[in-house]
Amino acid sequence: MSAIHHIAIAVHNLDAALAFYRDALGLGMTERREVPEEGVEIAFLPAGEGEIELLQPLSEGGGVARFLEKRGEGLHHICLQVDDIEAAMERLRSAGARLLSEEPRVGTSGTRYVFVHPKSAHGVLLELYEVAE
């Protein structure tokens, strides 16, 4: 178990959020792109070894859009790096934690990740992301 990989913040409008996080706070931005398969546009703002990700829904009905309707803007999920995602999933399952997928999901870059249900993680939507050593 290792570093904080990213903190994701759900926002209504990426431009307005960038005016705060990038322009006023002074974080850099490495990338901004749409991820249609997840229904969001994302801006990536590195902070040390981790990053802040700003998520704006591309349409109504997706997970981030529902989050915004229910709770308003704010912290959406956090992601921790693990070096062996299957070992981490096995340990969590043994402890009775609920995972959002049976197997690790595979991102477009080939990286593997899984989400832990907030009920198991004390109200936190927790992503684990495998970064091989």
Place this chain on the structure above:
Amino acid sequence: MSAIHHIAIAVHNLDAALAFYRDALGLGMTERREVPEEGVEIAFLPAGEGEIELLQPLSEGGGVARFLEKRGEGLHHICLQVDDIEAAMERLRSAGARLLSEEPRVGTSGTRYVFVHPKSAHGVLLELYEVAE
């Protein structure tokens, strides 16, 4: 502007939260102590250059207790390191952001910090913590 210093999670019961974050997830714990002036007991779990902080209220009526009543367990605030807190505060004020104190507050170890109001930080209670280079 630099690293993610910590992510704070409000929980009802520190022992139960440690059973997940320390025992099942496998984070280490460096310290656990009461901070009576803030009305909380905190456990510190390092994750790379940052850490996860679990906050349990010591009594009713404090900020974390009110958060739990209103929203339940979950992400409470995030903290970013800055190398010059006064410069950061000045830049934020110029951009119209609302800070929770006029001057930096000083922690028990002499470190200086300030909170940004969630209305200015898109729903996020954001702490800035000065770590001199």
